Amino acid sequence: MTGRILGISGPTVSTGLKGLKLYERVYVGHALLTGEVVRLHEDKAVIQVYEDTRGLAIGEPIQGVGLPLTVRLSAGLLSGMFDGLQRPLEKMRSEMGPYITTSREIAAVDTMKKWRFHPLRKPGEEVGPGEDIGYLEEDSFRHYIMNKTSARQKVSWLADGDISVNDPLGGFENGGEIMGHINWPVRGARPYRNKHAPSLPLVTGQRSIDFLFPLAKGGTAILPGGFGTGKTILEQAVAKFADVDIVVYTGCGERGNEMAEMIDEFLSLKDPWRDRPLTARTILVVNTSNMPVAAREASIYTAVTMAEYYRDMGYHVLFLADSLSRWAEALREISSSLEEMPGEEGYPTYLSSRLSSFIERAGVVETLSGKVGSLSMVLSVSPPGGDFTEPVTQACLRATGSFLMLDTSLAYRRHFPAINWSQSYSLYARDVADHFETQFSSEWTRLQSWCRELLQKEESLREVAEILGAEGLQDADRLLMHVAEMIRADFLCQNSFTEDAFSTPEQTFENIRGIRSFHDQADAILKRGVALEEALRRARETV
Ligand SMILES: Nc1ncnc2c1ncn2[C@@H]1O[C@H](COP(=O)(O)OP(=O)(O)O)[C@@H](O)[C@H]1O
Ligand SMILES: [Mg+2]
The missing domain is CATH 1.10.1140.10 (Bovine Mitochondrial F1-atpase; Atp Synthase Beta Chain; Chain D, domain 3)
Known part of the structure; x- marks a missing residue:
């Protein structure tokens, strides 16, 4: 199915191509840029383009893929560094140079690499949806392979040995293959059985947080602060020191050199809780200020979907984003090129609902296989002029459990982390107090x-x-x-x-x-x- 570009407006293009579905992935222009259908009219579809639209011309082709924008979930994501569309940055750079010219498909993970597979079932056994069939040795992690279908299945055979991500790990009696990977639509939260209230602390190694405003595994926190109040440094400190299994860090619309420095530093550090390199537990999603703005909008979804995937294996996962305000600005830019009715300060009227449905993806869950996993979020917010009454800070405040207010006057006095101790709060303090009392001290x-x-x-x-x-x-x-x-x-x-x-x-x-x-x-x-x-x-x- 191929149509033509009818109009171009900032990061969006329109087409008369019939039969497209909402949120379907499309290829745009001769360069095959990746886009997503964000609006359907009777005679017209509007597409958000995740790459630079400069150089596109009216009349260039548009092609529907028939599937939504997805993330590939498989072994090999850990230690990875991806852009907002989950393309591996290093590989792209080595193949295309510093300028990404086309959206040629590049596999997110190394498809040649082999992983040792250990079956946990025997032929003839039944496995319910989401239940474990076996695991791959992904460095120091057990990377569980679940029944990815939505039905109970009888296992017919299982491999045992070294396997690459594109080879089947076994089969079901109905003829289906058991694969080590799945493509998951980024906009859809991954399923679980139940949600539990957070009760375990998320230790950050930062005294002011752990002692005065403790976070919880499965909880959510925002770090709002003006320019130079230490948001980035604090986000990075938490990414380094948190007592979690997996960290997914999203550099969202901030300076590229900061990300580069962070990567260098991470490469030289160890996981403070286990004997392994820090990178072995970390996934980076990078969409810095010099990268296309629409991909920034997608990047937090790409990142959180990967985070949920590891949560589903029963791990404690921490998602960090620096900064959510830059994400909201991307949303605003897309919304304005769609000529939507603007809400407060030009943000779309759905800003708050988008944000809260995103933040709701955090939590402690009982997974489909009956394990307990958690997804915590620590999100920085950069209110313009340090004004906390602005819409993004307010929307985040309503949706999160901890408010760690970074204070310009403390930062000015070089009191870091500049967490204001009289205005900040954590709703988890009481939930996790028991744990601190029994584990560390009754005092x-x-x-x-x-x-x-x-x-x-x-x-x-x-x-x-x-x-x-x-x-x-x-x-x-x-x-x-x-x-x-x-x-x-x-x-x-x-x-x-x-x-x-x-x-x-x-x-x-x-x-x-x-x-x-x-x-x-x-x-x-x-x-x-x-x-x-x-x-x-x-x-x-x-x-
Ligand atoms: N915990 C800290 N310890 C020491 N210096 C800090 C700390 N946090 C921030 N700083 C100082 O403040 C500067 C600005 O911090 P940064 O995280 O880049 O601010 P923001 O992201 O809020 O603009 C840093 O370059 C550093 O000099
Ligand atoms: Mg910063």
């Missing part, structure tokens, strides 16, 4: 409340001190301010470029407990009538 929650209250009191004392001067305060209050300063400088601040970048929950706890006992010592000495400076000196000697 965890008590210490947490102490720390929060102290920081709060300090804020009001600071107002008083501004009027009266520090000398106008009682010694006990001056002690409190001194301890708050210790908490800020030695506990909440964490320089990502030093050894201190990663703090285990044990270290985090010991650190704050040390500050607490210093406070208690000094307080006891003060109460004996000793002057503050002397009390601080003596407390320093004993702790």
Whole structure:
């Protein structure tokens, strides 16, 4: 089926080609650019083109593929680096040079590479939809091969040995082949049995997060902050140190050199929780500011579908995106070239519903095979001018469970991570408290409340001190301010470029407990009538 381009508007083109379906994938122009049908009228279809539309001309051919835009799910994705359409960046660069000229199909993964297959079933056994048939050894992971059909099947034969992704791993009695790969439509969430409430902490190695605003596996968090508040550095720190099995990191519309530096760094690091290179658990999806804007819109779906695939094997998966605002801007650009009625600040009226249905793909699930897997999200948001009332931040706020507000004035004072401790929150704090108490210390929650209250009191004392001067305060209050300063400088601040970048929950706890006992010592000495400076000196000697 071939038609012609009738019109071109920014990243979209229109055609009179009949018979196209909504969200069908199409090839656009002589260059065979990849596009997706986003709107159907009686006599016209509008296509969002995922590559540079410059150079396209009216009258060039349009061809429907008959299938939606899909992601290929198989072994070989880990350590990979893909563009928004899941094309392997390195391979593209080596085959086409720095300028991607056509959308020639390039397999997402190495189809020649062989993986060891271990069957978990025997011929004659039945497997339900989504249930495990066997697994491939994908480096240190068991890459489970599930029954990808939607029916119960009887296994007729199974391979045993080294197999590449395009070879069958076995067969069903009805004649169907068991393949190690599947093409999954990016816009459709992958199925699961049930969703559970999050209860396990997602340790990030960042003291201010883990202690004050803990995240949960299967939970969602946003990091909104103005320019230079440390969003990218924090996203990367979480990607490096989180205690999860798999990390899918999406560089979305931000600077390319930052991604390049991150890749270099990741190559030299180890997974802090297991003995393996950090890259072995990481998938990167890169759609930086210099790459086509429509592919940026697709990139988060491509990435989250891969994340869900590993969740379905029973893994804890973390999805990060930097930044969701750039994704929303891509959505706005596409919407405006479609001449849709604009909503707030020019964003389409469906911004909020799109965002929340995307964020809903996170969660703790019972998989079709009865395992428990989780998909967590940590998303940065870049509100223009640091204004948190703008539509993207607001839409994200409503859909997520943790709000880690990055504060321009903290960043200006070089307090990093610049998480504002009085305005941020995490709705998971209570859900995961049990775990911290039983795994690390029964004092965890008590210490947490102490720390929060102290920081709060300090804020009001600071107002008083501004009027009266520090000398106008009682010694006990001056002690409190001194301890708050210790908490800020030695506990909440964490320089990502030093050894201190990663703090285990044990270290985090010991650190704050040390500050607490210093406070208690000094307080006891003060109460004996000793002057503050002397009390601080003596407390320093004993702790
Ligand atoms: N945790 C951190 N430790 C040390 N420096 C940091 C940290 N976070 C941010 N910075 C400093 O702030 C700069 C801006 O951070 P970045 O993450 O690029 O901001 P954003 O992405 O919000 O624009 C970094 O180049 C670095 O100098
Ligand atoms: Mg940034």
